[in-house]
Amino acid sequence: xxxxVMLDLKTTQILSAYDYLIPDTLKGFLVVGMRVxxxxxxxxxxxxxxxxxxxxxxxxxxxxxxFDLEPLITKEQLHLIDYLEKQAMIPxxxxxxxxxxxxxxxxxxxxxxxLQRHLLKSPxxxxxxxxxxxxxxxxxxxxxxxxxxxxxxxxxxxxxIEQKKSIQMMISYEATDFKPKTPKQQALWHFxxxxxxxxxxLSEGYTKAMLKILIEQGSVSTKSIEKISTHRSWIAQDHKxxxxxxxxxxxxxxxxxxxxxxxxxxxxSASGKTEVFLQLCRKLQQTNQQALxxxxxxxxxEQMADYISPYLSVSKIHSGLTEQQKLDAYRAxxxxxxxxxITTPFGMFTPFQSLGxxxxxxxxxxxxxxYAKTVHGLDVLVERAKYHKVPLVYASATPPVQLxxxxxxxxxxxxxxxEKVYQTEDDVIVVDMKKELENGNLSMxxxxxxxxxxxxxxxxxxxxxxxxxxxxxxxxMCRSCGHVPxxxxxxxxxxxxxxxxxxxxxxxxxxxxxxxxxxxxGSEKIKPVGIAIEQVESHIKMAFPRAKVSRLxxxxxxxxxxxxxxxxxxxxxxxxxxxxxQMISKGHDFDIPLVGILLIDSMLKAPTYLANxxxxxxIRQTMGRAGRKQAGLSIIQTYQPNxxxxxxxxxxxxxxxxxxxxxxxxxxxxxxxxxxxxxxxxTSEQTEKAIQRLKQTVLARYSxxxxxxxxxxQQHTYKLMIKTQKRQDLSTLIEWIKKTYENxxxxxxxxxxxxxx
DNA sequence: AGCACGCCGACT
DNA sequence: GTCGGCGTGCTC
Numbered sequence: 001x002x003x004x005v006m007l008d009l010k011t012t013q014i015l016s017a018y019d020y021l022i023p024d025t026l027k028g029f030l031v032v033g034m035r036v037x038x039x040x041x042x043x044x045x046x047x048x049x050x051x052x053x054x055x056x057x058x059x060x061x062x063x064x065x066x067f068d069l070e071p072l073i074t075k076e077q078l079h080l081i082d083y084l085e086k087q088a089m090i091p092x093x094x095x096x097x098x099x100x101x102x103x104x105x106x107x108x109x110x111x112x113x114x115l116q117r118h119l120l121k122s123p124x125x126x127x128x129x130x131x132x133x134x135x136x137x138x139x140x141x142x143x144x145x146x147x148x149x150x151x152x153x154x155x156x157x158x159x160x161i162e163q164k165k166s167i168q169m170m171i172s173y174e175a176t177d178f179k180p181k182t183p184k185q186q187a188l189w190h191f192x193x194x195x196x197x198x199x200x201x202l203s204e205g206y207t208k209a210m211l212k213i214l215i216e217q218g219s220v221s222t223k224s225i226e227k228i229s230t231h232r233s234w235i236a237q238d239h240k241x242x243x244x245x246x247x248x249x250x251x252x253x254x255x256x257x258x259x260x261x262x263x264x265x266x267x268x269s270a271s272g273k274t275e276v277f278l279q280l281c282r283k284l285q286q287t288n289q290q291a292l293x294x295x296x297x298x299x300x301x302e303q304m305a306d307y308i309s310p311y312l313s314v315s316k317i318h319s320g321l322t323e324q325q326k327l328d329a330y331r332a333x334x335x336x337x338x339x340x341x342i343t344t345p346f347g348m349f350t351p352f353q354s355l356g357x358x359x360x361x362x363x364x365x366x367x368x369x370x371y372a373k374t375v376h377g378l379d380v381l382v383e384r385a386k387y388h389k390v391p392l393v394y395a396s397a398t399p400p401v402q403l404x405x406x407x408x409x410x411x412x413x414x415x416x417x418x419e420k421v422y423q424t425e426d427d428v429i430v431v432d433m434k435k436e437l438e439n440g441n442l443s444m445x446x447x448x449x450x451x452x453x454x455x456x457x458x459x460x461x462x463x464x465x466x467x468x469x470x471x472x473x474x475x476x477m478c479r480s481c482g483h484v485p486x487x488x489x490x491x492x493x494x495x496x497x498x499x500x501x502x503x504x505x506x507x508x509x510x511x512x513x514x515x516x517x518x519x520x521x522g523s524e525k526i527k528p529v530g531i532a533i534e535q536v537e538s539h540i541k542m543a544f545p546r547a548k549v550s551r552l553x554x555x556x557x558x559x560x561x562x563x564x565x566x567x568x569x570x571x572x573x574x575x576x577x578x579x580x581x582q583m584i585s586k587g588h589d590f591d592i593p594l595v596g597i598l599l600i601d602s603m604l605k606a607p608t609y610l611a612n613x614x615x616x617x618x619i620r621q622t623m624g625r626a627g628r629k630q631a632g633l634s635i636i637q638t639y640q641p642n643x644x645x646x647x648x649x650x651x652x653x654x655x656x657x658x659x660x661x662x663x664x665x666x667x668x669x670x671x672x673x674x675x676x677x678x679x680x681x682x683t684s685e686q687t688e689k690a691i692q693r694l695k696q697t698v699l700a701r702y703s704x705x706x707x708x709x710x711x712x713x714q715q716h717t718y719k720l721m722i723k724t725q726k727r728q729d730l731s732t733l734i735e736w737i738k739k740t741y742e743n744x745x746x747x748x749x750x751x752x753x754x755x756x757x
Numbered sequence: 758a759g760c761a762c763g764c765c766g767a768c769t
Numbered sequence: 770g771t772c773g774g775c776g777t778g779c780t781c
Contacts, residue, residue, distance in 0.1 A: 005769080009770055018769035041768040042772055058769050108770085144761080147772090 001027055002059050004051035005038055006093050008106055016092030017050055019059035033071030037064040046106045046161055073100060074351040076387055083383050088375040089734060089750055099349045103165040103327040110135035111158045119154045165327045168227040172197055173220050180219045189219055229328045230313040230338040231305060246272050249415045250279045256391040257356060263393045264403050267417030268624060273395050274307050277359055281312055285339045289356030293342045296362050296586055299564050304342050312339040317347030345377045355388045362586060363394035364617050369753055376753050397624055398617040404656050405670040426627040428634045428650055432641045444539050449596050449635045456594045457547055457576060465579040465596040466622040467533040468603050485515050536598060537579050552580035585621040595626040597636045604643060608755050609668040612659055616645050673727050676751040677720040684716050690746055691718055704729055721755055
């Protein structure tokens with residue numbers, strides 16, 4: 001018998017499966033989903049069995065030994081790997097890497113033992129101060145020296161293969177047939193007629209000493225079981241009265257239990273979507289079914305878990321947890337010990353004992369796409385919902401245009417929660433920044449916003465400022481000749497970072513100190529232009545010196561905890577003005593009267609058909625942060641007050657109608673299927689020729705495609721867009737291109753969901 | 758010639 | 770990810 005084994009190596013040059021002979025002793029024991037230790041080249045690796053078949057032409061080596069006693073991954077996960085391979089063009093072993101959590105992957109540690117210290121030469125002499133040490137990553141540059149020393153028997157290198165984190169075990173106790181004599185012992189013996197843990201026993205008031213006696217005389221047996229932990233808080237909660245709309249939404253979705261159906265739960269902030277999820281989860285729990293709730297980040301997972309854990313046992317997965325905690329959550333969900341898994345998109349592949357519902361919260365967010373631009377997380381969830389035959393609920397205050405279209409086509413059930421739990425009135429003011437300029441106000445804050453902030457601070461209340469940075473590049477420019485310093489490799493303008501006082505390339509990370517004299521003309525009039533969030537911050541700090549001002553953006557939140565701490569400090573009213581990028585617009589339950597929205601103009605001009613939708617969503621989301629518990633005011637500053645996105649900012653149906661119309665005229669999704677191809681070649685000329693040839697061949701061969709481009713957007717990197725009606729046509733085309741244009745000097749990437757790469 | 762280093766392709 | 774093959778370029 002032959003096993004198809006997929007190795008845990010992430011390089012694309014590795015095939016997705018290698019065939020190995022199954023030794024007679026392992027026949028019947030090995031099944032698909034188990035990992036095995038196999039020889040690979042000169043090394044030993046761990047691989048996953050993806051198939052078993054009678055014969056193979058390629059197999060030459062045998063499996064060394066099994067690594068697991070039972071399959072590591074479920075049939076569903078294998079199915080998802082297959083789905084990612086087929087639908088998203090991801091090689092199998094890379095799909096595996098996404099589906100299986102890091103903690104269950106293998107660490108290959110090497111230990112170096114010094115055999116003959118007197119023969120050690122530099123640099124090994126300095127590195128190997130101890131006779132036994134773990135091989136460090138930084139030693140890789142001396143790898144050759146290590147290998148030479150090993151062959152001369154001066155040192156020996158030993159490789160250890162182990163799983164990063166192991167499943168935690170604990171002991172369980174159960175009564176045997178042998179009845180003890182004393183009444184006290186009998187009481188414990190009866191208590192243990194069902195399996196109990198040590199915590200159960202101690203909390204009932206029994207002692208360890210008594211348990212020990214019973215074990216010794218054979219009245220109680222012990223065995224090792226997996227330790228599982230879930231979150232459940234027992235704090236009594238206020239009884240909540242649901243609105244008619246909430247009850248209706250719960251009923252609609254609950255009726256669809258056990259079938260695959262898609263819903264969109266549209267609700268503004270504070271409309272009580274979380275309560276709907278909770279009630280649905282409670283219904284499922286009564287029949288021992290579980291729910292998967294996916295949301296955006298650590299803070300939102302925690303917020304949701306706080307809401308649900310008083311009623312149900314919850315498992316959480318997000319980046320703020322330790323590896324062990326993530327593994328505990330993963331296992332608790334897999335074994336059915338928790339009712340709900342609340343996770344960031346990273347945890348969406350977690351296997352369930354009995355899945356009954358999937359919720360994709362904040363479904364408009366691009367994070368569902370971010371982790372790999374070829375797969376859409378929401379599509380993965382569709383696949384899981386179909387597999388389990390369960391409803392999939394998208395939740396969003398600002399649903400994507402695509403989903404509205406799906407609803408119009410009857411492919412999606414649209415449910416709207418209009419009632420705000422807190423009855424308040426919201427207001428929006430659009431400030432024309434061109435007029436501000438004409439009136440002599442050159443600062444980034446309009447008079448209107450400045451006054452509103454002053455007023456709010458005087459009332460001892462808080463302000464949230466959205467300073468979009470998407471599309472903004474605060475680059476450096478010479479005011480004399482117009483010269484802009486660019487990256488040596490990418491030829492793109494270097495972005496100016498005020499805090500770090502550096503010029504940085506956002507494509508490759510190339511960094512140089514700031515320039516004071518122009519390279520081109522020698523002028524000293526070279527200065528940063530454009531506006532960045534840091535400038536907004538320093539401006540506001542100057543304008544309101546007594547206010548406590550904090551800033552949140554991707555630059556200063558890389559350190560763990562900064563993001564969550566800042567959000568908490570704002571909620572606790574320790575910060576007066578919070579300035580942030582998109583990350584402050586999402587789902588947080590703030591209680592503030594004023595929101596300022598700045599710097600959205602470049603976002604409207606972003607070179608993608610999604611620009612209008614994204615800007616609209618960002619503004620609406622941010623507006624939603626104000627007026628949750630009191631009347632709210634949003635002030636939008638723009639140079640394009642007549643842009644339809646701004647004009648319709650308070651009239652959603654008008655926005656959707658106009659945007660859908662534009663998409664239809666421009667033949668953009670959802671009216672067409674879009675595929676973006678990115679080509680990277682060695683030279684521009686050859687690459688461009690190859691693309692032109694490809695374009696002509698496709699046009700001649702297939703009539704249903706419209707092709708736009710190619711355009712060079714980075715050095716030696718070209719973009720080509722292909723539009724068509726049927727999704728299946730694109731898959732066929734991709735297969736064909738891959739087969740026909742396999743060429744090491746030209747790399748082609750495919751992007752299905754984004755025209756902006 | 759002798760070897761150090763780096764790039765490339767194979768690994769079942 | 771690791772190794773061997775093979776070319777280049779430097780040193781004895």
